[in-house]
Amino acid sequence: MSKKYDAIVIGAGIIGACVGFELAKRGKKVLNVDKLSGAGFGSTSGSCAIIRLHYSTPDGVAMAREGYYYWLDWLKYLKAVDKTGMVKYINTGCMVIKTEKNNYLKDVMASLDALHVVYEELDSDGVKKLLPIADTHQFGPPKLPSDKGFGEPTNDTIAGAIYVPESGLISDPKQSVHNVQVAGEAAGGEYLFKAEVKQILKKNGRCAGIKLSDGTEIEAPVVINVAGPHSYQLNEMAGVIEGMNIKTRPLRQEVCHVPAPEGFDYNNLGTIISDGDVGCYSRPEIGNHVLIGSEDPACDHLEYIDDPDNYNQNFTDQWTAQVLRVAQRLENLPIPGPGKSQGVVDLYDASDDWIPIYDKSDLPGFYMAVGTSGNQYKNAPVAGVLMAELIEACENGHDHDRDPVKFTMHYTRRECDIGFYSRLRKINPNSSFSVIG
The missing domain is CATH 3.50.50.60 (FAD/NAD(P)-binding domain)
Structure with a gap:
């Protein structure tokens, strides 16, 4: 060489x-x-x-x-x-939940319009039609499971969502x-x-x-x-x-893999969900699982790492918090018990x-x-x-x-x-x- x-x-x-x-x-x-x-x-x-x-x-x-x-x-x-x-692009579509924090997606929709990206606006009934296992109550703003009122609806319905069909994942x-x-x-x-x-x-x-x-x-x-x-x-x-x-700083992140609700083919009928109302994103994962990541809501502690070669690679309470948050949105989502956590613990390279x-x-x-x-x-x-x-x-x-x-x-x-x-x-x-x- x-x-x-x-x-x-x-x-x-x-x-x-x-x-x-x-x-x-x-x-x-x-x-x-x-x-x-x-x-x-x-x-x-x-x-x-x-x-x-x-x-x-x-x-x-x-x-x-x-x-x-x-x-x-x-x-x-x-x-x-x-x-x-060779890897494949798998189209799943993406549903983004409207919240007060994201200005009910007004800026997002205007930006999508500027690039002529097709999307559909959905009310709560439309969300349910797109994803029958969705609970359309509002739960936000996101909380910790230990916070009073966690899991209790804060409104009868979410403010709605948009669905962008041209979205997916790499195999x-x-x-x-x-x-x-x-x-x-x-x-x-x-x-x-x-x-x-x-x-x-x-x-x-x-x-x-x-x-x-x-x-x-x-x-x-x-x-x-x-x-x-x-x-x-x-x-x-x-x-x-x-x-x-x-x-930039290294930021520790936990990604969860949990089984999809029983009887629902999430690999084929599920979608990417960006859900600021519960503070998580999710997508279909192989084996009829749901992959869950955090959207870093204000209630969470962000764990920045000094040494990227030496950090805790075990799951913590953060894993449980993310699964419980998504369980608010996906009806009958299984909650794995102690010792059964699956997923990935890794680092982001995050800028200010x-x-x-x-x-x-x-x-x-x-x-x-x-x-x-x-x-x-x-x-x-x-x-x-x-x-x-x-x-x-x-x-x-x-x-x-x-x-x-x-x-x-x-x-x-x-x-x-x-x-x-x-x-x-x-x-x-x-x-x-x-x-x-």
Whole structure:
């Protein structure tokens, strides 16, 4: 293996793989390095892999809409067949519950309208017709199971919902990264696993490569931090934290898998549900199960982690709280007893406002695609193109901080202003400050 490259991507999750793939397609000699033993073995493997279009701003919808078409046309995007198996996009539709906190989805519907995304407004009867096992009482705002009144309706009915039929999930998030790895290698990219980065090399005031834990030095004028929950540590190594107004931190999350209500074929008749009224999202999971994640309601304690290599990987009361919340919405949802909890405990790489950072840094040649966990899996192919456009412009002398790089997205033909994802931005008040983004 050569020790000199045009670019090194630190990270081999879904976004890191897509960044490497896009750079390789442009003729760059690119290396993806990862401390784990294979592509997608990190936080991507714990992703819920949801592909949904609802955001509260047109720019958010546009990015998701663009990403949707890449997943829909996966083989044409990759132009390579992974003999170990190609992932599939599974359309389930998505129902989003109206709440006071989300402004009864007025901003979401306006944003969907701006991108001509089809959706249907539902009253409580419409929700019941779409999903017969739904309890349409209002229970929110979300509470802890220990709080007085938990599980008791706060109104006869929810305020309604919208249903977006073009929404779904990817069959295997870890395998999706292997698909991109195969395509990247076919385009000339390389991968190095079990390789822990210990130092960001610098020369003449700019990034010059990386040094690994075994002492190996690999030279490259461009290094991209796509290290997921370890991204903060990499930014510290590079000495770029002080130049960032928005930062990232690892956030511990629990995802629950529970059996669907008996007698209901949830795999085929269920849907993704974004339910701010109970503070959780859910989707069909293989084996006629329901997958449940938190929408991080205000009543919950967010557990940020100092060391992403050392955190509690066991289920806690948070798992039970999430299942009980969704049991308010899904009638007869089984509640597994002690010792029968199933699911995933993993880390998000969360930014201060839950919007990712796709940007350069104060160290020339050092770039970052960080703060992406929870809601950017769906956007990974677009993020790969975005980072390639950004790097090409900046390495050719463009001042991105003063004049943000823009590019036209392939499918939607909409202009993407990369400055929206700047490390220098102010906290975005329009964010949900949750996994919703």
